[in-house]
Amino acid sequence: MQVLITVLNGLALGAILFLIAVGLSLVFGIMDVLNLAHGAVYLIGAYTAVALFADDVTAGGFVLAVLAAAVAGALAGAALAGMSLPVRGHLDQALLTLGVALIVTEVMNAVFGTEVHAIPPPPGLDVSVGVFGQAYPVYRLVLVAVGAALALGLHLALERTRIGATLRAAVADRQMVEALGIPTRRLVVGVFAAGAALAAVGGVLAGPLLGAQPGLDDTVLLLALVVVVIGGLGSVRGALLGAVLVGQVQALGVALVPGAASFLLFAAMGAILLLRPAGLLPARGMAQA
Amino acid sequence: MSFSAVPPGRGRLVVPVVAVAALAVLPLVLGPYPITLGSRILAFALLVLSVDILTGVTGLPTLGQAAYFGAGAYTAALVGIHWTGSAVVQLLAGVVVAAVLALVTGAVVVRTRGIVFLMVTLAVGELTHQAANSWPVVGGTNGLAGMPPISVLPGGPPLTLSGFVYWWVLAVFVAGYVVVAHAMRSPFGRTLRGIRDNEPRLRALGVRTYPAKLAAYAMAGAVAGAAGTLWAAQARFVAPADLAFDVAAFALLSVVIGGAGSLWGPCLGAALVILVRDELSDHVDGRGPLLLGVVFVACVYVLPRLRGRLRRRKGAR
Amino acid sequence: MDIHLSPPSKTILAIVTASLLTACSGSSISGQQTPQQAAGPLAIGLVVPLSGVYAPLGEDMTNGFKLYLDQHGGRLGGKEIALKSSDEGEGPQTGVPAATKLVTQDKAVAVAGIVNSATALGARNAFIESKVPLVIANAGANDVTAGASPYIWRTSFTNNDVAASLGAEVAEQAGDGSVYLIAPDYAAGKEMIGGFKKTFEAAGGKVAGESFTPFGTTKDFQPFLSTIKGSGAKAVFCFYSGAEAVGFVTQYAQFGLADDLPLYATGFLTEGSVLKAQGGAATGAQTSLHYSDQIDTPRNKEFVAAYQAAYNEPPTVFAVQAYDAAAVLDKAIAKAAAPTGEAIAKVIGEIGPIDSPRGQWSFDADHDPTQPYYLRKVEDRAGTLVNVVVKKLGQD
16 A cells, blocks of 8 residues: 555656656757746746745635746746856757856845745645545645646647647757748747746645755756656657656665665666667657667 | 878977976976876876777767776775885776776677767766775775875885976876877777768778777777876876766866867867866866856857868867 | 967066065975964965855854854954865865864864865865864864864764664664664764664664665655655654755655654754755654754853844754854963963864853863754744753763
8 A cells, every 4th residue: 555655656756857857848849949047937936936925825825826836937937048058069058058057046146045845735635535545635635636637638739739749849850940931940949938937837836845945956957867768869759768667766775775766766767768778759750869 | 181101200209208297297387286287187088088099089079987996996995005116017907907807898889879878878977886885895985095196116215296296297297198199190009080970981991990999899898997007196186086977077078179089189178177177166266167167168169160270280180 | 378478478478487486474394384474364274165055054163153253252262363265166176275284274273173074084084184173163074173183173963973873762663663764874873874774773772674875865765764664664764954854844744754754863854954954844853953942051052042043043963063162262362371272182182171052061082072862853833943951861
């Protein structure tokens, strides 16, 4: 029974990771940009929640925080897109986005202080129910549901809409898409903004689990990078699989092999990358990484 | 930078010699704290050089050199505590251990490229970091303290003054730089640059790139190990924090700032990063990371123009 | 490199180099410490984290130290003080240079502070060799004061003592039931568990099991909480601080353990801003620590009022540790034969007991504080959560 609870927990974690990683993956896939400011965007979302409802949270307040975070994230993403477009080369982009991340997080430290802030779940969802005979926080169940819904939504958006098709084509062969006369620049900025918005929303939704504090952006960025690389760059399905896997490694893996808990994540990532360098579900049409 | 193996005229050596002389003179004019800072900068610059071998010259961006740096540092500290305070012995031991570790891990790691290589080296770095955290032999999370001051030769007088330690660090740094520069100008270096620019084409020409990449990886590991022994010599204390992701990331960023591929540029980048992180942080009331971020962003936009102007004055690359 | 220096440039460089040589302001190979000026304020160093995850502790410590200075007109031992501050950062990479800088560059005659144990271990040799006293105001690793060097003193705690103080009490409360032990997987976590286990088992306690969680990276404690539930333990003893404390306590309640299994810990679990973040989840947690802002003595009430007036928040144990470090230096400098590090260090052992907000304490043979540890319980007092003092856990 304990194992099932742990698996369920891994799925909750996976849901958060998917939310955060999918934007990172798409941005890399379509723009070939390594966005190391992604963790900082997540933190923007988390601190938005802190700013809007530090202690007393209402359902409406929570929803407002989600929307506000989405807007803040989208703006940040668009700004980052503008800054990164003229910069060529992964390493220079890494330098740029890391610099931006340092600036943004320091500004937030100055505004919100350096202590740990807890973000409470909305009322009604802050209870625990019996699952498999044990108390389990309802909020985490909600997260699993949200993650699944988002995955489905994104899948439909990518497969069934015109924009989705253009996006998939741009990931596979951007120059061809441009040759067809479709302005990819707007698409790219849009993907950046949407991905960042998702990450910021992730900051609010994951708030009850992870809180808000300095240094959290590094942790989240690292996890997102691992998810993206394991799953395969530029692919939503890859991000989902990667997120589920990483979630399980952190939950089930730690439960089964507690002595090696600190090593599990990177050992798993290293092993997967050595066997499948392009990731487990790379985007169709993408050349070998 | 020209690729010819014969330097065109002795005038070429003027600036390096003057630079080294200027560095060597510093202990006579600076107090102990700035000189220790100088030792740290030189040790870190040697680590950055090792990253440049892989990232700048061979086109393999790495986040794992901190692992070999740490291996060298811990080896030097263990040798110093349990065996001899001789810096030469510590250097050799550190270099050997790091090179072997690099060879063993590199055999698997250099099969990958690009961002995958980046993430795999990150994994190597983080796993080594965790190992240092967990292994009681190297002190676990508390680190390894109690390393006695180095002496140059076994049985020689210990160098307790920071100026003398600085001269040792400078000597090893210069020697390392010369070795690396020479290797990068050789046909081996040309192969590495070929791998960076167009590996499939090189393979089509019949060049076996895997052994070349592995050799570069082992060499970079050895250089990082040497840098680690220098770090241990000046700090006399090694902790898992010295192998953390931060160290690897800052080393990589120093290469980017200084110009990947040129050898002296990343060394200047290293100096800049250490100065901003360690020295200026106090003056800006703990807002060091903010300053660092501003420096990084500025470098991305300003430096390419500067580098372009420098290159045009020097003539064809 | 192909940059050629024109002849005039070479001359300029030669002139500059020559003038640098003649303008020797200091030297790193002469081996003599430039002596402190006889007149003028005494340089005292304070090295605490101003950036990074430990910054909140650094802030508290700076506040505590400065409060003491303010209460004494900016003087220690009757001498005017120039306080030199240095940023310890997150670990020894930045911390050790920051601490030694205060000695080599700022010529401090004494230095206080240091949160991180690894930094303390890395820096101590430099202080011993430079003959400058280091008064550690937080770092708890048992080995920091090993060897009882005249230059290394500690006003905070040892990991061993603060955890061991709870052993007998938990054994009594748990009775026949077993207790599960859990802490982060690093030196401090291991020392805390080790210290607790010794006195706990000596008092007849039974250990149900032990877990060490990955340090600094664990956000989700569910797998460990499940293990605890499955072990049949009747109570839990843990050590967590900072974000991990918030996560652990919150999830302890969310997964239903708080209702059935009493939670014991060293006081860092519920000290300072983490208590606010934990909210109701922390209620009922019993912790051991050498301070609580609820200590009901006139000395503490006076201190809490002064701290609250100055900084608008209640003091934490970190503030008190730094406050006492200033008190130690005050007494030592007054007693010292000369305003030098060596003279000050010589007399620190003779300053006698410190009248601290935490109670009276004095240095033991290892230069650590011999002090009372309090059993505290988290309770809601007029809408705010505080660490109520239940009783003293016996002299150490």
